[in-house]
Amino acid sequence: MVFGFGMPSVLGIDIGTTSIKMVELQQEKGRIKLKNYGEYIPPSSKRELLPVESGFVSFFEEGIATIIKEIIREAKIKTKDLVLSLPVFSSFFTLIELPLMEPKEIPAAIRFQAYQYIPVPIEEVVLNWVIIEEREALLENKIQVLLVAVPKDIIEKYIKIAKILGCNLKSLEIESFAEARALAREGGPILIVNIGGRTTNITIVDNDFVRLCHNLDVSSFDLTNALSKRMNISFERAEEIRKTKGLLKETDTLVTPILVPVIDKIIFGVEEGINAYLSKNPQKKIQKIILSGGVANMPGLTDYFTSRLAIKVERANPFSEILYPPVLHETLEAIGPSFSVAVGLALREFLEKK
Ligand SMILES: Nc1ncnc2c1ncn2[C@@H]1O[C@H](COP(=O)(O)OP(=O)(O)OP(=O)(O)O)[C@@H](O)[C@H]1O
Numbered sequence: 001m002v003f004g005f006g007m008p009s010v011l012g013i014d015i016g017t018t019s020i021k022m023v024e025l026q027q028e029k030g031r032i033k034l035k036n037y038g039e040y041i042p043p044s045s046k047r048e049l050l051p052v053e054s055g056f057v058s059f060f061e062e063g064i065a066t067i068i069k070e071i072i073r074e075a076k077i078k079t080k081d082l083v084l085s086l087p088v089f090s091s092f093f094t095l096i097e098l099p100l101m102e103p104k105e106i107p108a109a110i111r112f113q114a115y116q117y118i119p120v121p122i123e124e125v126v127l128n129w130v131i132i133e134e135r136e137a138l139l140e141n142k143i144q145v146l147l148v149a150v151p152k153d154i155i156e157k158y159i160k161i162a163k164i165l166g167c168n169l170k171s172l173e174i175e176s177f178a179e180a181r182a183l184a185r186e187g188g189p190i191l192i193v194n195i196g197g198r199t200t201n202i203t204i205v206d207n208d209f210v211r212l213c214h215n216l217d218v219s220s221f222d223l224t225n226a227l228s229k230r231m232n233i234s235f236e237r238a239e240e241i242r243k244t245k246g247l248l249k250e251t252d253t254l255v256t257p258i259l260v261p262v263i264d265k266i267i268f269g270v271e272e273g274i275n276a277y278l279s280k281n282p283q284k285k286i287q288k289i290i291l292s293g294g295v296a297n298m299p300g301l302t303d304y305f306t307s308r309l310a311i312k313v314e315r316a317n318p319f320s321e322i323l324y325p326p327v328l329h330e331t332l333e334a335i336g337p338s339f340s341v342a343v344g345l346a347l348r349e350f351l352e353k354k
């Protein structure tokens with residue numbers, strides 16, 4: 001599927017643990033247009049593309065690059081400008097507070113604090129930070145800083161993928177930041193829950209700033225595994241049942257009670273994230289929760305989250321502000337939650353960078 005001509009475009013690629021999603025966007029007369037999209041899902045959903053090994057990413061760059069090349073060829077993507085995502089589970093996040101100081105003094109103060117908070121040697125990571133302009137913090141003579149550290153060897157792997165692809169790597173961005181750009185640019189605080197193949201990410205965004213980023217070791221895999229074991233059926237059959245029946249109330253009485261305890265681990269993680277955020281920002285109230293990642297499509301999930309958390313819950317639609325041919329509406333609506341990160345990555349090159 002290719003449409004739109006001429007203007008420069010950017011390709012965002014989200015290399016997930018179980019699938020690769022890509023979105024090509026183009027800017028035309030101030031509007032952002034979808035030029036192309038593609039996805040690769042391995043033949044068996046049991047297979048991992050990125051093994052989640054004790055929080056670090058270990059994978060074979062050539063193998064991933066070969067798969068991406070194939071999607072690019074099939075989708076006839078021409079642009080060489082690329083933005084890639086880094087998984088949350090490969091990164092360290094911490095919110096620190098500094099006393100009010102001159103802007104030029106801030107980098108040294110952050111580096112000094114980083115030694116205390118980053119659990120690996122500081123020489124082995126790339127440090128990045130966002131200064132959050134919180135009025136209340138400034139009134140208290142404090143500067144809030146979200147500190148992010150990514151191991152250098154992981155960054156090198158992604159640079160190598162871009163090199164093998166012959167692409168111009170414009171940026172590397174942690175998946176939650178990309179997703180926040182695609183789903184929660186205005187208002188807030190908004191909590192995004194991305195339930196994917198092997199991990200769940202919880203992100204709180206307020207006024208276009210990411211405030212909190214948590215990673216949970218619960219995912220689609222655990223839901224299917226619980227069904228497969230308890231019902232004594234194959235993983236593939238369990239996957240099918242989960243996708244079609246999910247948490248629907250009218251479903252046979254076996255499925256929902258097996259899935260609920262796994263979903264409740266995610267709900268518990270969400271509550272922990274909200275409490276951590278509110279303890280630092282007691283005057284705030286979470287305005288809504290956005291369900292993202294492939295599992296957001298599970299029947300009954302939105303209603304279950306609403307009933308448990310008493311907060312408005314929506315399914316992610318990262319394409320809502322993007323121009324595309326009306327004929328694609330239903331498809332993009334259906335695949336939206338899986339593409340949140342990829343859309344946010346490509347958008348990065350067209351919107352103001354933080
Ligand atoms: N309708 C559905 N109901 C339930 N689960 C679904 C549905 N559609 C897709 N999924 C699940 O979503 C998962 C993939 O989601 P996603 O593409 O967000 O994962 P990923 O990005 O590869 O993983 P991660 O974010 O953990 O790295 C698959 O395990 C798939 O079974």
Ligand SMILES: [Mg+2]
Binds near residue numbers: 017341
């Ligand atoms: Mg993902």
